[in-house]
Amino acid sequence: MLTTPFHERTSAANETGLWSHWAGHLVVTKYQINEKVEYFALRNAAGVLDTSALFKYRIYGRDAERLLSGVLARDIRKCRPGKAQYTMWCDDRGFLIEDGVVLRTSSDEFLLTSAEPNLAYLESMIGGDQAAVEDITDHYGILAVQGPASRTILSALVPEVEDLSFFALTPAKIGDASVIISRTGYTGDLGYEIWADAADATDVWDAVTAAGTGRGLLPYGSQVMHMARIEAGLLLIDVDYQTSRFAWIDEQRATPIELGYGWMFKRLDRDDRAFVGRGAIERELADGSSRFRLVGLDIDWRSYQRAHLDVGLPPTKDHVPVEWAMMVYDDAKRVIGHASSFLYSPLLQRHIAIARLSPSLAAPGTRVRIEVTINNLNYLVDAATRRLPFFNPARKTA
């Protein structure tokens, strides 16, 4: 397995010996025996996460913007230098290939992260544009610094962070290291991500953890990352959707609109770009032909509790995410969709799920039932649909 530029530090901090594989890299599953300590450090103070395993691309050249305008479904021209954008790219049938965050470091340079390799795909789109794509995956370590205290901690090192707005980025110095800091993340909270040259990564880690001393900052592993992203209603590839590239059947595929990102196309009438999937997206918008909608589910505590007590078991509150399908039914016990992510949120003090439901049943507040396994039998427990995200504190964008 590959290791990340922070490996020396993450392995020293990993008290459990548990590792996960992420895009060929060793990453810490959980640092502490009780991962809820990491989780609450993140939710109550601050946490650091090594996200270096992501694929990273540098797209540059006179026509870099033109290239990305044609590839990305969201209008990249609206992303000025010094800003970042959450974006998606689709195939020509409007099905999602992937989602990721793009940083615009200058008028003609972009940094894109993705979960899967995309170099050949991006290069195949260059055509006659004066643009190039470089795989810089191994050049950088990325350290996410997230949570309510993240601004206080980071601004002690980098004063510019104090005024960095949501989805803005800035070049900065941490000690001698030149870094890029963006106000982005995967937790739904106030937070930042630091791009550091691989050679500087451990120095940056040391500086950040030193600044967090006494302020409750702890490193968190992939398990807590998954918990936080469900609360934040953020998508995970191969869980909430599959890339269209490797799907066998269309039921496995999803469009941005079906996944709840129709807002990216609000101004499509004023957007003259020809981008991959545009025609299909326009048709879907016009015909209302979405097959499902991604929504949140609040599981009814009393119903969940009753189902357990009826068989003599205390109700469980397990914060370990269930990231496989759980069926969702209507009152007549007809299948109306499935939940792709489910967990008990210690922050929200309830069970929540991200689910795909028929569009007609996706309106917030619709009563549905979710199938849970209790005592090796399936039980239908009451739930109500809601808008994502579950967790959306004002400080995230403030």
Added chain:
Amino acid sequence: MPKRTSYDAIVIGGGHNGLVNGAYLAKEGLDTLILEKRHLVGGAAITEELYPGFQFTTFSYALSLLRPDIIQDLDLVSHGFMILPMPHSFAPMENGDYLLTGPDRYLNHREIARHSARDAERLEEYEHLQDMVVQAVKPLMDSIPPNLYSKEPEELARMVALGRHLGSLDHAVLHELVRFLTGSAADILDDYFETDILKGLLASSGIIGSNLGPRSQGSGLVLLYHRMGEYDGLFGTWGFHKGGTGGFTQVLAKAAEAFGAEIVTDAPVAEVVTSNGKATGVMLDDGIELDASIVVSALDPRRTFFELVDRRELPTDLVDSVERMKFTGTAAKVNFALDGLPRYPAMGDREDHFRGFINIAPSMDYIEHAFDEGKYGWYSANPYIDATLQSVVDPDMAPPGKHVMSCFVQYAPYHLRESDWDTERDRFGDIVQATLERFFPGFGDLVLHREIVTPLDIERTVGLTQGDIFAGAFLAPQMYFFRPAPGWNQYRTPIDGYYQCGSGTHPGGGVIGGPGKLAASQIINDRRAAE
């Protein structure tokens, strides 16, 4: 100053049960006013900045017993409810060794086995059986107990349901339940364990807030009660609320207000106004009268029945019962602002042992000896201490690198032989500090500030009679059917429209919310029945 002079319901006392009660009543649509005598709500669950930058949980300091339904019903999360886990338990020993348990079963097994391999295995059996007992008792805890003296069909039905429930229990669980309810902590723990340090740790839950030693009959009940809680489905575990228990009661206040309740502080109530055996409102100390057909006292039974109303209006048997009710203030707090983390030599530079509770009770004998002194009217020379460094769990409690340490201390009897607490306060604080110094050498050098809270201070500030933290001791004759008094265990009083919802009512003390919630359901039921 209240906004109006007339309400549907007035709750006297803005402690956590008063807030819970007021929130439920407001949620039901009642125009509700909550009156608090102090400048802040919370009662015995408050957080105060008594030293610049340091947040002190003056009295109550941890959360576990809070009934989980309340979190859902009152939508507390949207108002800031957040329990921070405290997964460790650290028990220092006289010889410098220790017992440190944490979140991993097998590491705990190893650690306990250092002291006794037999105890290590039996601990899990013991805890499982205890959890089964707890699960059996929970339905009783979360419902209004039957009125033993009523022949109403509804009450007979409640008795039958209770009988059925007990009859449905596993026989071993039922017998164990009786042992807990009637026996001593030592009786039970001696059956299972041989190690002093483990028994000292476990027995501590049997004496909290009670004028009992581990060998006293009745300490089993207190032991069981402290296992009745949970957070996030982990039975018997205790956690810390963001910003302390005061942070929690601020959340409750916001929830109550969000449902439309009005909260007025600095508004001490002089008396409940009655007319023809019915409550019609309250009169404040400053003479202002407020009308309401429902008046709820969140104060303890003595104040509810003897101070807020005229005892001559009450039946003699109730007056006698409340007169006889035992209030046994025996717990004190000493809270410290520290310049850094204390050091336990055997732990070196580790800090994980501070992510939970520090239990100073190296053996059951240690606690029993501490009780001996309390029994005869003096504070313990070697006190039992339940300490937590809350700023390790929630860094916002103290400036970076500094810490607050809450110490719950026993025994500190309310009635001191041949002296009084105003005279003894500092000497008592010195004893607690010296005890900590013995286990954590150099502790004294870290102390920036200390706050000593005696039972007398609890009574003066919070209004709990004799500083009894449970608002009436946890003794079998004062629980369930009999809390606070036989025949008056359903939140009503002999005065029509006057209710009680404090910790002196079922299910009892601790930051539990059950009394406030169940009282609200009784009030709402009575109101519907009357309509």
